[in-house]
Amino acid sequence: MSTTLLQELQGELRRLYIAGSDLAAEDFRLKRLEPKLAQLGERAPVFKRLAEGVAALAGPADPEVRAVRLQDVSLLLNSVLSTQGVTAAEGQVRKEKEKDSEMPELMTIYSYRQLTEVQNALSESGGGRYEIVTSAYEQGLFCDLRLFPFAMKALGDSYSEIADFAARNILPSYGRAIVPHLLSELDMQGGREEERRLQVVRELGVDPEDDRSLELLVRAAEEGADKIRSAAIACLGPYPGYETRLLEWSQDKKKAVREGAYRALAVCNSEAARQRLYDSFKGKNAMLAAEAIGYAPATEMIDMLLPLFVERLRKEGAGEEDKKGKEKQWNELEPFLIAFKNAHHSKLGQLYLDLAGNPSEYPALGRLSEWERRRVLIQAAAYLENMDTDEALAVLKHLEEQNPIYLQYAFRATKRRLTPAELYDQYVGSGWGRLKTLVTKKSQETQMALLDTLKEELYVYKGYIRSRLPQERIEVEWDRRWLDWLIERENLQLVSALAVPGNPKLLPYIEQAVENANNHDGPYIFAALDAGGFDVEIKYNLLLKWMEKKDWKRTYSMYYEESERLLQAPDHMAAESADRLEALLKDIKYDGLKVNLEEIIHTLRRRAASI
The missing domain is CATH 1.25.10.10 (Leucine-rich Repeat Variant)
Structure with a gap:
């Protein structure tokens, strides 16, 4: 389709930026464009959104609202123009091009204020941008159509971690x-x-x-x-x-x-x-x-490779005990681990059972270095964990006793077969698990392996977003004694994951955590407060203490969740909260952050005045 209409709209919006958004009210030029956009909107939803935006911009509104509408329509228009590419002449629309200009099913549901920080992060350089982008993705902000061109642009970001995150997470989600x-x-x-x-x-x-x-x-x-x-x-x-x-x-x-x-x-x-x-x-x-x-890994391909793998594992030594010979041995086996990493095959399961349970039957395994042998057995353990059989669980328990690095696989396989109370008793209720101070090196390594395993179990991925398990699952699937055990070990992330109402130790622990926390601990602290079912006033007072403890001179931005929580002050605390937050402004270095906090303070003062 021709971009003539879009370019005309862009010219009108530039005029309003120069002359002032107030002049958009009842603007005849905008009203002339609106029905043309609406007509195109019958074929492409994005033009319908543009037509609605133009109508709202020209309609009745307060000056502040109209200024925001001008920004929203401009951002949406720029998003559409950036995805059009070379277009056909008027009246000569090609089907292929129409297909190209289809946009993902996105919306324009977020405010300009919410999007600005992300747009700036993907348009500028400097520290703190990665956290802003990943946080925006977790909050679903990239579902807004206006961020789509910024997501495309992120593939070439100068900071490779942002570019890789865009390729791995953001763009595939469209x-x-x-x-x-x-x-x-x-x-x-x-x-x-x-x-x-x-x-x-x-x-x-x-x-x-x-x-x-x-x-x-x-x-x-x-x-x-x-x-x-x-x-x-x-x-x-x-x-x-x-x-x-x-x-x-x-x-x-x-x-x-x-x-x-x-x-x-x-x-x-x-x-x-x-x-x-x-x-x-x-x-x-x-x-x-x-x-x-x-x-x-196709099944037919695994069928072809398995006999060759067994042959090499059973191969007897030929006097090749020197470094070069061992290196050759590993080079012959490592490709199989890579090829089988994501494979599911009944014969592969049987091989791993035998390999982990009877390693002496496979001489090549014994000639590997300790690190290389672990690589093989870790892959076997990961496969056996998902077999969910008595035989597989017995082999995993045997591996776990040999070395704590296999604990995570045995733990997950055990969890499927025991009640929450039985699982706690088996891993913590007796022996080293009861001790806060561990003496032996193996008991220390075992506890660290258990804590790492709990993190993997309690923080799970939903699509590409990692989050705490739902509260109903925590209360049903996990014994409450885990929470006391973790509070004793002062593990904030896991305490937050297993927090439930009614534990008398939880609030004192969180209060201490607020005093000692760094800038990244906020999500865990406030997730624990929510899960603990505490009074809104208690939670808000701790939020204010948290804000006052921050090093604002080194803080680039405020998490969206923090902004939203600050705006939820109880009515009788609005005035006091505004005063306490205003005292922080003098230490803030970055203008965008200062503006954000000033808006929150202004909102709280307006609410206090209306009571």
């Missing part, structure tokens, strides 16, 4: 609808940013009917820089029509090209693809083939 946008802007001679684009494309997949995107992938596979070629080739595995090309690329002189081809062949999983991977696995490209299989 779904396959963004793939045409990613490919249409692909620089085939580019660098790491373009690799990340293709990483997202590979995860989401291209619509098989999207010929234009597939053509762009093939072109990148043929003409791109080496790493771009590799990443583009890896995306072609799900499409059988490219099998011949993939087999050719798998024998390319360039390692990067072979790597991409192996990854695609593992997904392709045809007979010819499996044979090529098997031959490569036995040769010099074993690690490349293993990594490809590990990403997409």
